[in-house]
Amino acid sequence: MRQIFLFFTKNKDFLFFLLLLSISMWFTISSHTYHKSKFVNSANYVAGNLYLMSNNINQYFGLKKENDVLSKENQYLKELLFNQKSEVPEFQDSLLKKNYTIVSAKIINNNYQNKDNYLTINAGRNAGVEREMGIITSNGILGIVDEVSTHFSTVFSILNSKSRINARLKKSHHFGSLVWNQKDPNIVQLIDVPRIAPILIGDTIVTGGKSSIFPDGIPIGVVKNFEVNTVSNYFSIDILLFNDMTDLNNAYILKNNFRKEILELEAKVNEK
Amino acid sequence: MKNDVVQETFKFIVLILAQVLVFNKLVLFGHLVAYVYVIFLILYPVKERRNLFLFISFLLGLTMDMFMNSGGIHATACLMVAYFRPRLLRFVYGVSFEHQTIKVASSPVSQLFSITLLVVLVHHLTLFFLEAFSINLMFYALKKTILTGIFTTVLSLILITLFSKQKK
Numbered sequence: 001m002r003q004i005f006l007f008f009t010k011n012k013d014f015l016f017f018l019l020l021l022s023i024s025m026w027f028t029i030s031s032h033t034y035h036k037s038k039f040v041n042s043a044n045y046v047a048g049n050l051y052l053m054s055n056n057i058n059q060y061f062g063l064k065k066e067n068d069v070l071s072k073e074n075q076y077l078k079e080l081l082f083n084q085k086s087e088v089p090e091f092q093d094s095l096l097k098k099n100y101t102i103v104s105a106k107i108i109n110n111n112y113q114n115k116d117n118y119l120t121i122n123a124g125r126n127a128g129v130e131r132e133m134g135i136i137t138s139n140g141i142l143g144i145v146d147e148v149s150t151h152f153s154t155v156f157s158i159l160n161s162k163s164r165i166n167a168r169l170k171k172s173h174h175f176g177s178l179v180w181n182q183k184d185p186n187i188v189q190l191i192d193v194p195r196i197a198p199i200l201i202g203d204t205i206v207t208g209g210k211s212s213i214f215p216d217g218i219p220i221g222v223v224k225n226f227e228v229n230t231v232s233n234y235f236s237i238d239i240l241l242f243n244d245m246t247d248l249n250n251a252y253i254l255k256n257n258f259r260k261e262i263l264e265l266e267a268k269v270n271e272k
Numbered sequence: 273m274k275n276d277v278v279q280e281t282f283k284f285i286v287l288i289l290a291q292v293l294v295f296n297k298l299v300l301f302g303h304l305v306a307y308v309y310v311i312f313l314i315l316y317p318v319k320e321r322r323n324l325f326l327f328i329s330f331l332l333g334l335t336m337d338m339f340m341n342s343g344g345i346h347a348t349a350c351l352m353v354a355y356f357r358p359r360l361l362r363f364v365y366g367v368s369f370e371h372q373t374i375k376v377a378s379s380p381v382s383q384l385f386s387i388t389l390l391v392v393l394v395h396h397l398t399l400f401f402l403e404a405f406s407i408n409l410m411f412y413a414l415k416k417t418i419l420t421g422i423f424t425t426v427l428s429l430i431l432i433t434l435f436s437k438q439k440k
Contacts, residue, residue, distance in 0.1 A: 013322045017355045020330045024347035027334075031343025032405050040338040047339050054293050111296075111340065113303045115403050115412075118341035154341055182412070185302055246302075 041147045041154050042109060042120045048152035051120050055108040059249065066249055073138040100215055103127050103253040105135075107142075108152075112159050112185035112245050119143065119155040121251060129153050134214040134254040140242040141165070141207060141218055142251055159185055159245055166208035167220055172197060175208040176235070178220065185245045187224060193235040199226055205239050212262040214254065276317060284332065287312050292339045295427075304420050306427040307346075307395070309336060313353045314391050315432065318361060318374050329354035342403070349398040353391055360390045377436035388428050389421075396421045 008015065027040065042048065059066075105123035123129050125148050133145045135155050143157040144165075156163060159180050167190055168175035174197035176190045190205060203223045209216025219242050226237040256262075291309040299305055313329060333350030337343060364386045365374055376387060400413040400420070 013326070016323050017326055017351065020326060020351050021348065024330065024333070024344040024351055027337070027344025028348060028402055028405075029343075040334060040344070041341050042339055044338065050289075050292065050339075109339075113299050113305050114340070114342065116342070120341075246299075 042118070043124065043147045043149040043152040043154045045149075045151075048108070048120065048122070048149065051108040052122055052152075055106065055122075059106075062247075062249060069138060070250075099257060101128070101255040101257060103129060103255065105129075105153075105251050105253055107155075107248045107251055110246075110248050111157070115161050115182050117157040117159040118146065119157055119248070121153050121155055121253075122151065123253060124149050124151045124153050126150055127253075128255060129253055130255070132213060132259075133256070134218075135251050136214075136218055136254065137243055137248065137251050140220050141214060142243065142248070144213055145253065157245070158188055158241075165214070166210040167205050168208040169193075169197060169199065170204040170206045170217075175210060176237075178239075186241050188221070188239050188241060190237040190239055191234065193237060195228055195233045195235060197235065199223060199235060199237065201225060205237075212256050212259045215256075280316065280328075283312055283315070284328070288332070288335055288339075291336065296340070300423060303416075304423050306420070306424040307336075307399070308424060308427050308431060310350075310353065310391055310395050310424065311428050311431060313350060313357065313395070314388055314428065315377050316357075318376065325357075326351065326354045345399055345402040348402055349395045352398045353395050356394055357391070360387060360394070364390070377432055384432065385425075385429065388432070389425055392421050392425050392428065393417070396424065 042051065103123055105121040105127070107119050108122050109120035111117040111119070119135075119142065121129075121135070129145055129148055131145055131148055135142045135145060141158060143155045143160070143163065145153050146156040147154045158165060158178060159182075161180065161182060163178070163180065165178040166175060167178045174193055176193035178188055178190055180188045193199070201223050205220045205223065207214040207216065207218040207220060221239040221241040221243075224238040224240045226235050228234075229236055287309045291307065295306055295308050309332065312332060316325060316328075329350040330347055333347030334344070336346035336350075340346070361374075364383050365379075376384065379387075396417045397413075400416045401410075403416075404410070404413040
């Protein structure tokens with residue numbers, strides 16, 4: 001008994017070190033598991049408010065550019081509105097419920113230098129944000145909501161080694177998965193596109209709408225170059241993003257009102 | 273003693289704020305960020321209470337993880353530095369460092385450089401190997417350790433010399 005006691009008192013620093021090490025390793029390992037909750041994230045009160053404060057100051061430096069972006073978007077939306085085919089507002093039926101509800105938010109923290117990047121936005125549960133909602137800017141897609149707190153959320157950026165988003169060619173419907181090779185924050189890769197797809201440099205890539213997160217046809221970027229993997233007969237394509245991932249400000253969160261229904265249906269299929 | 277506690281707490285908070293608000297936004301070549309908050313681990317008083325230092329370092333790393341959404345990699349890296357720091361100090365300042373009253377900030381340039389480099393190396397190696405989290409990405413981790421290590425070391429040395437009290 002005394003020996004055990006002595007062992008503990010002699011090695012108490014090392015044992016304390018081991019205890020803390022196992023806690024931090026546990027945090028690390030669980031964060032590497034796909035879509036498992038993280039125990040420490042920036043969607044909390046302290047980090048969220050600090051980022052919000054810093055963003056409140058920083059946003060003044062980009063006002064002119066931000067105004068240009070918004071007026072361009074307004075112009076595009078006005079064009080759509082004025083060129084609508086019928087003058088009469090579309091028939092509203094409670095059965096034809098809106099597919100997507102949109103929540104606007106500000107990006108208050110942005111990372112792009114790590115292997116797995118996350119954004120923090122200033123909209124949380126109180127704005128109706130939930131996990132696994134898509135997030136876009138007026139230029140294109142950004143990522144998927146990961147953790148949500150009352151006032152803030154963290155977003156799983158497309159610049160993340162675990163991100164896989166369904167995307168397709170705009171002109172044909174050949175689709176693949178959007179991944180990132182961690183090299184350039186403005187270039188992502190589209191893999192698993194069948195060789196039969198007619199690809200040219202400069203082609204536009206949009207979201208595929210095969211998931212219940214993003215609707216079909218949200219712009220992503222243009223083809224920069226591509227090569228055929230001779231072993232698997234699939235294309236691997238480099239895509240230059242429309243978004244400048246290093247300079248982000250306003251964003252829109254897409255809430256799919258039918259997501260629950262879709263997931264329930266798919267779960268039933270999987271059970272069979 | 274009380275003065276020390278106040279000073280270290282102040283350093284702790286200021287370094288976290290500086291890292292989160294300034295240095296995380298200072299991205300070199302699109303993917304290099306200097307983790308200057310390791311200055312806290314370099315300058316912490318040499319005559320430390322071992323357990324307390326381990327715990328504070330863990331807390332520092334965990335705070336960084338919270339801000340950067342990185343799971344627990346910063347906490348682990350800081351913990352490694354805290355555990356191995358006495359050995360690194362012995363290597364740089366000689367066997368008898370415990371009996372002397374060494375202040376890391378006001379030691380000669382060569383010794384300051386060595387201890388900074390060693391601490392940064394231990395920290396970044398742990399950090400990037402855990403970030404990569406696979407043997408396949410070993411080259412990526414090594415490359416990032418070396419490049420970021422240079423950036424962090426240079427910036428840390430500049431900051432330490434700028435903010436340490438002038439010797440008469």
